Amino acid sequence: MTENIIKTVKIQNIINECDGIKTYIFNMKKSNPNNYVIPKPGQFVMVWVPGVDEIPMSLSGCNNKGDWAITVKKVGDCTKEIHNLKIGDYIGIRGPLGNYFKIPVEQSKKIILISGGIGIAPLKFLATYLNNRRISFDLIKGTKSNNEIIFANDFQQFNHDTSNIIYCTEIDNDMFEDSTRVAFYNSKFEELAHTRFEALINEYLQNNISDFIVFTCGPEIMMYKVFQICQKYQFELYASLERYMRCGCGLCGLCALDPLGLLVCKDGPIFSSESLKNIQDFGKFQRDPTGKKVSID
Numbered sequence: 199m200t201e202n203i204i205k206t207v208k209i210q211n212i213i214n215e216c217d218g219i220k221t222y223i224f225n226m227k228k229s230n231p232n233n234y235v236i237p238k239p240g241q242f243v244m245v246w247v248p249g250v251d252e253i254p255m256s257l258s259g260c261n262n263k264g265d266w267a268i269t270v271k272k273v274g275d276c277t278k279e280i281h282n283l284k285i286g287d288y289i290g291i292r293g294p295l296g297n298y299f300k301i302p303v304e305q306s307k308k309i310i311l312i313s314g315g316i317g318i319a320p321l322k323f324l325a326t327y328l329n330n331r332r333i334s335f336d337l338i339k340g341t342k343s344n345n346e347i348i349f350a351n352d353f354q355q356f357n358h359d360t361s362n363i364i365y366c367t368e369i370d371n372d373m374f375e376d377s378t379r380v381a382f383y384n385s386k387f388e389e390l391a392h393t394r395f396e397a398l399i400n401e402y403l404q405n406n407i408s409d410f411i412v413f414t415c416g417p418e419i420m421m422y423k424v425f426q427i428c429q430k431y432q433f434e435l436y437a438s439l440e441r442y443m444r445c446g447c448g449l450c451g452l453c454a455l456d457p458l459g460l461l462v463c464k465d466g467p468i469f470s471s472e473s474l475k476n477i478q479d480f481g482k483f484q485r486d487p488t489g490k491k492v493s494i495d
């Protein structure tokens with residue numbers, strides 16, 4: 199499994215998405231031409247910052263040249279260190295790891311993506327994949343406030359006949375100075391992402407569209423609410439879970455979910471509604487870095 203060998207890569211580009219969130223682009227094909235593995239939307243990598251830590255990051259993009267992207271929110275020691283890196287600096291990358299979002303073969307299913315906060319990272323990769331194949335979808339993108347909205351420029355380049363991007367913010371501060379963001383203002387709501395989700399499906403149901411497949415990534419409380427809505431209407435759901443990780447490849451057990459013992463790094467990070475129904479930890483508990491169970495708030 200070459201995916202589990204750390205490759206040292208040079209940072210080619212850094213994009214300042216908003217205050218506290220940056221995207222890093224590096225090439226994985228050049229560093230590993232013979233065993234290059236094309237990643238799929240939903241997969242993650244372990245990012246090694248020498249002398250600091252190795253942490254999981256979803257892939258937010260990948261192109262045909264082998265350029266991969268990660269989008270990093272600054273929250274603690276390692277992400278702070280990543281934010282200090284410059285173009286030309288090196289990081290260690292292990293991956294692609296984990297499972298991926300499975301796109302239905304039948305095009306009749308209505309695809310809905312729901313993100314909260316930095317959970318947009320893997321869903322941006324998925325949305326780009328769908329857009330490139332002209333598969334239609336709705337993306338509900340939830341953030342706390344307008345100034346945390348990222349990727350608006352990328353989404354504006356999408357085919358508007360097949361993609362519908364809906365922005366939801368909890369606080370409506372007047373930060374729409376950027377013309378791209380203004381362009382999207384007509385699909386902007388001041389409500390929680392899962393509330394908008396239920397309103398959207400009700401609009402579809404009134405128009406006799408009832409076959410949905412839902413993909414979500416974000417705060418677990420939000421994903422749990424999305425799960426409850428999907429259970430109520432019997433929709434197929436795939437949620438990308440986050441847990442502290444150490445090995446990232448099924449060895450240490452830190453990312454185990456009770457009571458089944460499923461591992462987020464190996465069996466996930468994406469779990470179907472069928473699995474989520476049986477994961478008692480989902481929406482309630484996670485393990486801290488010592489392995490102790492703590493409630494999710």
Ligand SMILES: Cc1cc2nc3c(=O)[nH]c(=O)nc-3n(C[C@H](O)[C@H](O)[C@H](O)COP(=O)(O)OP(=O)(O)OC[C@H]3O[C@@H](n4cnc5c(N)ncnc54)[C@H](O)[C@@H]3O)c2cc1C
Pocket residue numbers: 242251253254255256257268269270271272273274275276277278316319320439440441442443467484
């Ligand atoms: C599969 C997967 C994909 C991820 N994708 C992304 C991504 O695309 N972009 C991104 O910015 N982050 C992502 N994360 C989260 C990221 O790994 C953590 O934010 C990172 O490990 C924090 O490291 P740190 O040393 O900066 O912070 P730490 O010093 O370790 O922690 C700072 C604070 O962040 C919180 N925290 C850190 N890690 C976790 C965790 N795993 N679960 C819950 N709370 C945590 C804790 O509350 C802690 O107080 C992902 C995590 C997983 C498991």
Ligand code: FES
Pocket residue numbers: 442443444445446447448449450451452453454461462463464
């Ligand atoms: S992180 Fe070690 S088993 Fe998942």
